[in-house]
Amino acid sequence: MADKNLRFLVVDDFSTMRRIVRNLLKELGFTNVDEAEDGQVALHKLKTQHFDFIVSDWNMPNMTGIELLRAVRADAQLKHLPFLMITAEAKRENIIEAATAGASGYIVKPFTAATLEEKMNKIFQNLNK
């Protein structure tokens, strides 16, 4: 099982949503969580602080989740980070886009703690291989 001290970065422009994700993570025992309100802020935090896991919304002003994902994968320091993409859409083309950009997982709003855990476990399994 994953280390409960993992440091998460939750990226969403809607603070209520950040809080929801934070609460769900807390339910799963992950309390080391920081937040960012868009891709730009997130990228800055990622470059200046240490994180183990990124949970990001797709649709955000300034820098979208997919742009953040590409920036993370293009950065030698950050490219290994697990990246879970959250979105309200479950369109095929979105999923393909996220997958090709290198997302570790994809979760559709709204979701429960159980769904989130399942997605995360899958990501951890893949990491450990």
Place this chain on the structure above:
Amino acid sequence: MSDFAGMEELLQDFLLESTELLSDVDNKLVELEKRPNDRALLNDIFRGFHTIKGGAGFLNVAPMVTICHRTENLFDKLRNSELGLSSELMDVILDATGAVRDMFTVLSQGLPPPNPDPAMLAALDAALAGNLAAVKAPTAAPAVPVVQAPPPAPAPAINSNEPNWEALHQAVTGSAQPAAASVPPAPAPVDMAAAATMVVESAPAELIPAAPVAVVPAAPKPQNKPAPSTGGPISGQENTIRIDTVRLDQVLNLSGEIGLTKNRLTTLRTEILQGNMETNTLRSLDEAISQLDLLVSDLQNAVMKTRMQPIGRLFQKYPRLARDLARQLGKEVELVITGEETELDKTMIEDLNDPLVHLVRNAVDHGVESADERIAMGKKPQSLIELTAEQVGDHIVIEITDDGKGMNPEVLRRKAIAKGLIDAETANSLDEKQCLQLIFLPGFSTKDQISSVSGRGVGMDVVRTNIQKLNGRIDINSIQGEGTRISISLPLTLAILPVLVVRACNQPFAVPLAMVREIIPIDTTAIQEVSGRPTIVVRDEILPLKTLSGLLNWQPTQKPNFGVLMQSAEKSFILAVDSFVGRDDVVIKPLQNIRPKGVAGATLSGDGSVVLVLDMEDLLAGQMDSSANGSIMLRNADNFSY
């Protein structure tokens, strides 16, 4: 018991944030009418609905998800130029926005919102299909469009797309995934009680697709665990506030510094009590106290600032309001807002909403003319209403200015007489400016035709009362044919009241500084009797003279030496007092259980004595009722050789 028990805090956050977001969307919609092809605007609006939908999904508010989902899709098509914006389409969108707003209201009372109007959903679907005209008339059989509607929540897609993702992930990442049955079993049909409990346990989600319509229970379910009493029911005024952390840190820093200074004072006290009266000790004491003085006033300011909010939060609702009303009345109106960053105490912002809504409606309805009338008068057809806010000294001035037909003082005068609000004699003694003030009388309405919008005559007096409750002033200027300007002047905060401390009958009293225009020495030879009442002429203005002791019904102890020129709502007068103490910023403590006439509360003066803070309006009102008490008292005070 609310249906969102256990989630009140989250719900409140969501409502607070989404309401702002929706207001922003509303304004952008008004903008969009002017620039229908602005992609940035379309994107922003799309994102607004998208974000609200996301939050609503987590809170299990299926009806809201349904509307936002469709509206969002509509904007997706608009921004991809798959659809063109027409005024019919705009109406559909605005309806949808209104419906979402109504749901916020229902939610804020802790109730689940009802299912959206099928006709509106049908219109949205038709708009999405690109044949809006077909559903222009209210559909007779709303059930049909609902049935063929796309799935309201995106959630069902989780299941159908899940295996795709896994497969894709394998294909892309090349990791050999054990063929785990990752698809969660389709949610079994759940009964309503279970659905409600799930909400309580803040585990929303997969139930929505199971029964999108059944999520709203017909009757409130009794629940086992009581709702945490987080400050009463969620409704009406917001009882949370968002504060810039910089401001909060400032408060923290200052209270820390005050703590340090207090420690220093404690040490000094010990020294002095032990008999150490050296110059150095006393100088340190002096320094510490001056520092405390500075820190406390800084702290007061800093605390006040945490309550300050930009007035834009309020203003942003009005362009939509003006637009809708103008459309309804067939007028062309542009509402221009400036100074939305001006900050004001949070409670005042909330209390200002009703008066401002009224004034904006009035300006659109009564203030400006129809396009035809305007053209006939040589004005451009589109009328302009300006709403401004700015800080002037320690006051906030809000002005609403229209370029309409203005007000005719004569018409107002006649109207007031005809309605029996004032007698003809009083009316004829009013100058033009005073005539304009007549609209503040209860029961005054100038429109002969009562419209559904305004004109019931309940408005302006309520507006003025509300502004006065905030210690504010409201003023009208109007030029016939050119327009009307209504100015509201408000103190920055209600927490601290600047006062003038005066003395009468050997006792200090505080009067609100906002009402004080100037202070004059009373020259007994300058007092003239006009219809039996003492008056003084100040720069050609005849002002009644009232002694404070007279207003209080107290026996005067000496001849008043000074006059304070006071300006209340529309009348000015001179308040005769014995002497002055000075100006001060006080915190009013309301008097519990007793409410003497004319006393707003009490405060402590620097020397620790109690000072009564006077409510001049109240004091004067009493004076009006009991046939000019003040002047009677003044004549009783003849022994002071008036």
